[in-house]
Amino acid sequence: MSAYAWTWIxxxxxxxxxxxxxxxxxxxPERFVENPRVHRIAAFVTVALxxxxxxxxxxxxxxxxxxxxxxxxxxxxxxxxxxRAPFLVVVVAAAATAxxxxxxxxx
Amino acid sequence: xxxxxLDPTRQxxxxxxxxTGAYGLxxxxxxxxxxxxxxxxxxxxxxVFSGGSQFAFVGVLGAGGTAAxxxxxxxxxxxxxxxxxxALAEFMRPLRGLRLAWGAQVTIDESxxxxxxxPHDRPDARRVGFWWTGVxxxxxxxxxxxxxxxxxxxxxxxADWGLDAAAAAAFLGLVWPRLASRRAQAVAAISAVVxxxxxxxxxxxxxxxxxxxxxxxxGWQAAPVEEVPE
Numbered sequence: 155m156s157a158y159a160w161t162w163i164x165x166x167x168x169x170x171x172x173x174x175x176x177x178x179x180x181x182x183p184e185r186f187v188e189n190p191r192v193h194r195i196a197a198f199v200t201v202a203l204x205x206x207x208x209x210x211x212x213x214x215x216x217x218x219x220x221x222x223x224x225x226x227x228x229x230x231x232x233x234x235x236x237x238r239a240p241f242l243v244v245v246v247a248a249a250a251t252a253x254x255x256x257x258x259x260x261x
Numbered sequence: 262x263x264x265x266x267l268d269p270t271r272q273x274x275x276x277x278x279x280x281t282g283a284y285g286l287x288x289x290x291x292x293x294x295x296x297x298x299x300x301x302x303x304x305x306x307x308x309v310f311s312g313g314s315q316f317a318f319v320g321v322l323g324a325g326g327t328a329a330x331x332x333x334x335x336x337x338x339x340x341x342x343x344x345x346x347x348a349l350a351e352f353m354r355p356l357r358g359l360r361l362a363w364g365a366q367v368t369i370d371e372s373x374x375x376x377x378x379x380p381h382d383r384p385d386a387r388r389v390g391f392w393w394t395g396v397x398x399x400x401x402x403x404x405x406x407x408x409x410x411x412x413x414x415x416x417x418x419x420a421d422w423g424l425d426a427a428a429a430a431a432f433l434g435l436v437w438p439r440l441a442s443r444r445a446q447a448v449a450a451i452s453a454v455v456x457x458x459x460x461x462x463x464x465x466x467x468x469x470x471x472x473x474x475x476x477x478x479x480g481w482q483a484a485p486v487e488e489v490p491e
Contacts, residue, residue: 164328165301168318168335169308175339177365179346180356188347195480196340197439197490198448202476203338204313204436205449206456206469207320211429214460217325227426228433235437240280245287248430252423 222261227252270379270386274393277371281312282401284431288315289409291428294419295323299410306406310399311369313435314339317469320428326466334469345373349391352376352384367395439490448479 212228214220227248234244255261267275285306292302297319305315314335321331345368346353356364372395379386416422440446452472459468480489 160328161297161301161322162304164318164322164332165304165308168314168332169304169310171332171336172309172311172314172339172342173366175336175343176346176368177361179343179368180350180353180361180365182347184347184350190483191481193344193480194484194489195477196344197476198445198479199337199473199476200313200341201436201439201445201448201490202452202473202479203317203334203469204432204439206452206472207317207334208429208432208436209453209456210324210460210469211320211425211432213457214324217465218461219457223423224426224429227423228429231430231433235434241431241434242280242283242287244434245284245427245430249423249427252426253421254423256421256423 223252223255278397281398285402285405286409289406290413292319293413294424295319302410306403321466324465330466352387442488444488
């Protein structure tokens, strides 16, 4: 099967699993998920996943560590987030930083 | 944004819907940059409908990860949505049939936050907050995703436009509000180091799943409630 077809299968699987997860929250007995340990694990796994996605997206290229204009871009994003800028402003500023540095020839 | 004829709950719901829907533009463009086509990008927004999971899905595929790693990362990131249904149970249950199916689909960060931000003694306002935000974000997020995907197709090399950096900033923006406690900051630092250290050694996408174990370990131990992110 082609990579394109696999991507479609993955999209449908991810959609189904996302919906079943949401549905479970509305249907399971409340006692079942009030376990504080389960709640803590879900909260910290979310943090760990999002941060590692950001780190890999910033500091790696083709399975190797890399240090380029994306590092400056994420620093700009962090400063804007700290200054409570809206999400879209943060994302656009990061893109503009990387694009600008690349246009100047700085990776 | 002045919306004079709406009550405060509906105003809040619409403001959140517009703000959240707007970054569907970045998702659409990033998804196309990661190699998905416009139809696949639209299907992700319609079916997965959870920003973090969608950014993760295209991020893993864009980095050369397998379809299985993309599904796993997307699903693990969506686990929190399962807990939202429990938090909403007090004023949402019983939900049945189509309302249950549809209510589940629009159970996300934003609909839950607006619902729970309404007064505890106003279950009607909480339900209005949930449905207006959930449906509002769904409509705008999907519409603006299409726009982002079509624009993303026109622009040539995504790196020239800094779209790879935009994806990194999007993940940082999604995690930022969850980093208030020392424990969350420690989890963030350790999981970033683990993911980076494993990137040269393991197939794309797998280091991120291994880093998730840092979150499992942190959650396993007892912690004061204020140390646990929302």
